[in-house]
Amino acid sequence: MKYSVFGVRLAALLLILATLYGYQVTAADRAQEITRVKAEALQIRRQREDEERERLAILAQKYKNGTFEGEAEGFGGLIKVHVTITEGNISTVDVVEHSGEDEVYFGMAAAVIEEIIAVNDPQVDTVSSATFSSQGIIRAVADAVSKAVKA
Amino acid sequence: MNDSSSQTPPKPLSAAALKERKTRRKMLVGVGIRLVFFVTMPAAFATGFSGIKYLMTAIGAGESLSMNSFVWTLMGLLAFTFLFGRFFCGYVCAFGTLGDAVYGLSAWIQKKVFHRKKPLVFPDKVYRPLQKVKYVVLAVLVLLCALGSYSLLTGWSPWNVFSRLTAFQWPSAGYIGGIVLLVLIVIGMACQPRFFCQFLCPMGAVFSLMPVLPFSAVTSRSENCLKGCQACRKNCPVGIKPGEDKFLDGECVACEKCMHVCPKGNIHRPTHKIIRHEWVSLVLKAVLFFVMGVFLGLCRFL
Structure with a gap:
């Protein structure tokens, strides 16, 4: 492979990797936010479940x-x-x-x-x-x- | 006539005979390597592409990416190609080996049964455009993943059907589309060397765009070429002359056939200056890939 072609391709590859990295950073932030919201929702659900525990306990068995x-x-x-x-x-x-x-x-x-x-x-x-x-x-x-x- | 040949005294091997022996030995080593990988890692190519499918599906869905075993396999294959050229395509990939075997058988039948002097190959005119088809295949598959509609293709994957067969399982009835495609691909393989690899393989499309370290790629000193000699290009399964078609260099599947057919010995790999015997260099790469494959979990037996 000629050095010029190698250089262009390497630059393109690095660009793709940098884009993926950038995406990953943003997506990880978003995922963290989603996890937080889900945890809150789960807490609320747990509270409700506590109220229906007896019914659920029978269902779960x-x-x-x-x-x-x-x-x-x-x-x-x-x-x-x-x-x-x-x-x-x-x-x-x-x-x-x-x-x-x-x-x-x-x-x-x-x-x-x-x-x-x-x-x-x-x-x-x-x-x-x-x-x-x-x-x-x-x-x-x-x-x-x-x-x-x-x- | 027999007498005259038996009268010639035994001579030390000529340069041509030495070259012949060297080529033969390397060819046998190459076949051995392909067989070993065909039996032990028949799904490697599909696993690498699963990495791309996973990444595109996750990006399409806006999810964060995780380093799962598909992504590790993809990275391993790309890193190996970066370092050594498309050795994976030429010697490891089970679909490439299947293509070589089908074409070899077809060429033998054409010679013995139909007495054709030269086995079939695709004409030059359709050759280059067809090599671009794999980029379309890649684009369509990647787009379907990103849109979350890859499941539309369930049952149409010839790779799936092939991987079922390598596990000695018949593909189920839902795979009619994949079976038809696989049969068509095998017919294509019989008419043109590396038919699937150069025309259709989406993983090949990715590999052909990869940078390859210049000192491990095949190079030729074309200024020394005999006038009008096209021996390397004519014998190349993907129809290139090393070093001359500079934007097609990515098509090279590292089979090194050109090195043996060049009448002037112009073509070589710079790394062969370090490792003198070409077959040793092949075996070293194979061992290195095998170790990597075992670590990635690609080996069926270890």
């Missing part, structure tokens, strides 16, 4: 306590999970088998676990670009949870 096994087809093979339910809520999800998955995709897909625990339900969205692996985890958890559903 969706599942039987215990550890349940579940499995489903992922990207390149079976994904097996152990789902632990304490006090009627999904508390931990351990993936015990994922040998068919590409590590880089599986790492991204594992984000669904946090979401499943947060909403206490395996019905969550898949991770884009890691559809098969995240779908596998979601279905495996759903399989485990189906064994814990109260009749």
Whole structure:
């Protein structure tokens, strides 16, 4: 590559990186603001929830306590999970088998676990670009949870 | 006739025979490297592009960016290209290797079955315009991500279908569009070397715009060229003459074929002054990429 072409391209690359950095700084500020507003909203919601605690406590007890096994087809093979339910809520999800998955995709897909625990339900969205692996985890958890559903 | 040839006394290898042996050894090493990466990291190219898709989707939605494993992979691929040229495209990318294999098979069939002296290639007139198509592909995909409408293309990605096949899984029925595109691409691969890489690959479009350190790019001393000699360009899978088509240098996929066909030995990589054996330099780059790939989580087995 000629030095002149290299110089022009390097300058363009640096410009793109600088733009991305600038974007990131602004977006991070905005994200912080959003987090603050959300935290406030959450506090208000918590207060309301406190008032309805008894009703919610009954609702939240969706599942039987215990550890349940579940499995489903992922990207390149079976994904097996152990789902632990304490006090009627999904508390931990351990993936015990994922040998068919590409590590880089599986790492991204594992984000669904946090979401499943947060909403206490395996019905969550898949991770884009890691559809098969995240779908596998979601279905495996759903399989485990189906064994814990109260009749 | 047999007698006369058997009577010639055994001589030390001529310069031409030495060159032939060197080329052969390097070619075998190259095929070995491609095979290893094809088996261990078949999804590397799609993962790098997932990094771009993620960045554009996040920017389109106004979210802050996080350093996830897709972005790390993208940065790894770009950094490697910056340092060593498009070695990734030439030797690591599974789609590039698929293209080489399909074209190699097609050229062999054309020679043996149809007795064509020269295998098919695209005519010059359609060649350059087609090389621009990949920028359109990149622009469309990036725009769809930024607008949050990438899901419109679900089932149409030939990369998805290919990655399912490398995991020995049949793509599901929803992937008819992707299967059709993949079949068309394979047909294209049989008619032109590096068909997908140079005409359609959105990741190739990004790589071809990257700066490459001048002392690791292929250069030629064209002032020493034989008059009218086009051996390098004719044998180049992407149709360039190193150093002459200066704005097309980014198309170079670092296959180094031109070095072997140049009758004057004009073409070389400056780094080869440090590492004398070209095949050693190939192996070193491959090992370096492999280590990086394992750290990025691209390897299927480690």
